[in-house]
Amino acid sequence: MRASTALGSAPRIFSSTTTIVYLVFFVVLLLSTVIAASAGRSFFTQGNISVLLTSTTVLGFVSIGQTLVILVGSLDLSVPFLVSIASVLSAGVMAGQSANMASGIATALITTTLIGLVNGLLVGFVKINGFIATLSVGLIVSGYLFSNYRGSTGKAAPALASLGEASIGFVPVMTIIMFLCLVATVALLAKTRVGLHIYAVGGDPAVARMSGIHNAVPIIVTHSLSGLFAGIAGLVIVARLGVGSPGVGEQGGYDLLSIAAVVLGGAVLAGGRGSLWGSLGGILIFATLDSVMGIMQLNPYLKDVVRGLIIIMAVAVYARSSIPRTTFRFPVASEGRRASVSTARGEL
């Protein structure tokens, strides 16, 4: 809340947060190794690493989109339903035929991107709060899903299914694709005009508007991209499960999990601050934690307790070390926000 000026030092503060994220990750990794070893098990087995990487993939795709949306100062709570709709649409169109693979993928991704676009229009133009807008759109999509699909449906194209199982060494191909998408999005943020505008609008919508940015554009772009990445996550699930399922996104709890991962990666929920590398670190922290709890066969209820405590502790650590920051969770993207909000936040 302390209003600070340090615009010039902003980049260093930013990178230091990501450094802390990876420090936390290595602490968690080290502890996990020790805990696993103390139980006579090894953390670094091929099976465990490959499962760990696999579990980062779906959440990774969703979190790329979620990071963008959070950077611009919004939220996307519709992602679980977008993952589900992508899974049922693609599996339905493919119907187990490799010839239908391209059309299945296109149908799924166009649909989820369009729904993301609707989210973006509602938040950027109609100016409904992102939390409520995406929650409502999610409800609408879920109504569609459960009225039209009842349980598993369709079948993945064999080519997609084998891609889901393929790995180079012990790194699954899907994880590599996720990583490439992440790198591409990092470039988008750093090198393009809209990327810079995302940070600007998330940092301070009023200032961004006064500097001549059309605030709605980055909001719409990020929400559409979030839709696209949620769609890809749905395709990954189809590749792994072989079928589409209307409830698969909700099962994964990807809405809250991706938001938690992004914040665990050092992003500020108010927008304007955060990085995709940080989010990747956040996902790795989660995956490592889940993995060691799995090895230790921890009671599933206690797993939730551990997850909850780790999220709070990690974010508290970042908060201690990275000031200045704002206390506004949801910056008002509209013009109504008083100028006093504008603490210095700049990754630019």
Next chain:
Amino acid sequence: MTTSISRYNTAPLPMRVRVLRSFATPGGAIYLLLAALLIALILYNPGLAAPDQLMRFIGRTAPVAIVAAGQYFVIVSGELDLSMAAVIAAQVVLAGNLIGQNAARILPVVLLMIGLGAAVGLVNGVITTLLKVPSFIATLGTSLAISGLTFYATGGAPSGNPVNSFRAIGRDGFENVPILGFLPYSVVVLMALVVLAAWLMRKPFGRTLIAAGDNPVATSLSGASVWWLRTRAFILSSLASTVAAVLLVGYAGVSPVVGDGYDFAAITAVVLGGVALSGGRGWLMSAVAAAFALEVLFSLLSFVGVASTWRPAVQGAIILVALGAPLIRWRRRAFSASPGIPVASPAPSPGEEVSA
């Protein structure tokens, strides 16, 4: 209406104008929406026109309205509480397991529940304000921890319902009340809490709480302790969840899924009531009215016969339209200012603007 302050116009507008104008804000329009939904529901279900049936209906909406009131305090202070569902579930299970069939334990267990509720609120508040963890994450974390511990401690299942004399709070009411016929205790609890909350919002606490949500820097500079204001808001929110839990364990009985979705329902209600999700703006009564309107809507969907799988979709669409439509109308009207309504302030007064 209580918090509508015109900053630059010292002379208060005539009451009639103020009331009319308030209906044109989301916080006021929710009453019209509520009235319209209620009339529609009564048309489909004429039995509801009988006072005792209406009272029963209000009674069953009391828990969610109380939770919405609790969430209002947190949201108006600029934060968010996602731990309400977990607190409700934990308290419900606690009541079931500790009270059991022993009526003598009711009082000590209720005191324990209140203490626990206050403690959860305190923890949420301290993590958010002093540890500077965003409340979204802080309360998400505590909710995972609370529900995980509850399930772990009970082996996933509560032992059974508490004694009927305890459940009566949420299930029974005063019989043979003049005019009303039947007055559920939960309605009395709701009324008492709403009056208490409205009183709090008129006190310096309420005023500074709104200020803290609107502009924490200025509020802090003016000498108020923002962290303690917000922490108290979290405590009020957890206590509201606790009261809702007591009513729910009576109304519905013990089940670990009781309270599921109450945090999102409460947030939706608060926003639908015209309260800015970014804090600092909005009316308590509108949030409560919106919670009631949502319950009327659910009931209406059932009477209209909307297929069960489509209900969430209709709910989502209505929320979007209710929130989106007035924003559009406003902007169009901005071009043609009606001379009958004077422009009072350059900045919107509390409750006028749905947050972006």
Next chain:
Amino acid sequence: MTTSVPATAAGPKKGKKVHQIGSKTTTFGVAAIVILALSGCAPGSNTAGAAQPDSGTPTANSWFDQTQFDLENAERTATFTGDPSTPYLQYIEGEMVDPAPFKADGPKKVCFSNAALSNTWRQTGWITMNQQLKVLQGQGIISGMETRNAQDSDDTQVADIDYFIKENNCDAFIIAPNSPQATAPAVQRACDTGKPVIIFDRGAGTDCETVFVHSVGGMAWGIDSATFVADNVAKGGRVIALRTAPGVDVFEQRWAAAQHIFDKAGLKVTDYITGADPTKIKSTITDEIAKGDIDAVWVDLADQAVPAVESFEDAGKDIPIVTGEDSLAYLRAWQDKGFKGFASVYSAFQWRTALLATAMLFEGKPIPKDWVLPQVPVTKDDLDAVVAANKGMPDGHYSSFGGENLPGFPTVWQNRTMP
């Protein structure tokens, strides 16, 4: 409805001067149209299988499979081989598994991929399974069981199974699939290891498994309770069906069978999806009571029954037929309040049988490939005896838990002790 509610929502809002200017009306219009296009047709578009409250037209439920229906209907009354006092070892005669390839010397390690512990039935079964494990460990047949819990997620379960395969230190796989089709590829990979694969509860969408342990099935569950309703309600009677969740095969099968029987009996059925949330159930039933007399409430899960019963009490109405399941909460309410009830059973003791089947393979004993266990519903005649036999158990306990002769009985189940 479609048009009137949005209109009501938008209607009352009167224009208000605001300092900001911008006419985004068109944009909103577009957004609203897209949204309403997605949802607007809602009430009219009853898809196949969705409830059709007001018409008696036969429903085409995609989950309804006549062959499966007939099979389970017949198996309900089939003759089970084995001692009736140990129902968890009974089976219907059929193809047997040759245990020779799996016979082992010394204790072996079992890996268990569990879908979830998210409901009381699963928790009860899990407690029984762990007590059975202790016995088998004591006998030196099984050295230990490593368990991974998928917390209701298909994707997690696939990862769990792959973990077991890649770690390569399991001598047998026990899998309780989260959903049959989605876990099929992973189950196939487990089969490819050549080690015994024991599936129980919901099936897997494969036929590679060594043994499939289950009690008769979800359709039989639905047939049992729906037949009771159909026998006791006159044609044209009004039935409310409370469903837990759409798209989950266990619940869909129960509902598909019940719906078929209701249709044939000419009953008017309205179904609701409640998430087994007692608050929603009470509101739903209260609203339905306001619409007119209800002849029966059919539920697809035990947890739904008691709140439904209470709704009638609160409204001051006589409690009609309310069906349920063998959870103690329902059985006790049924006994106390004396309404017409019926408890379908999906035998929780199959958790124990899955482990016993694995042990028998290691011991070289032949077992049935499709191990169908009995599932005997609780009727009015057995009610008092069943409730008495489970005295002291918590409400979430199931009478078909099948652990009466295991160590730790009854305290372990009373305290719901689980690892």
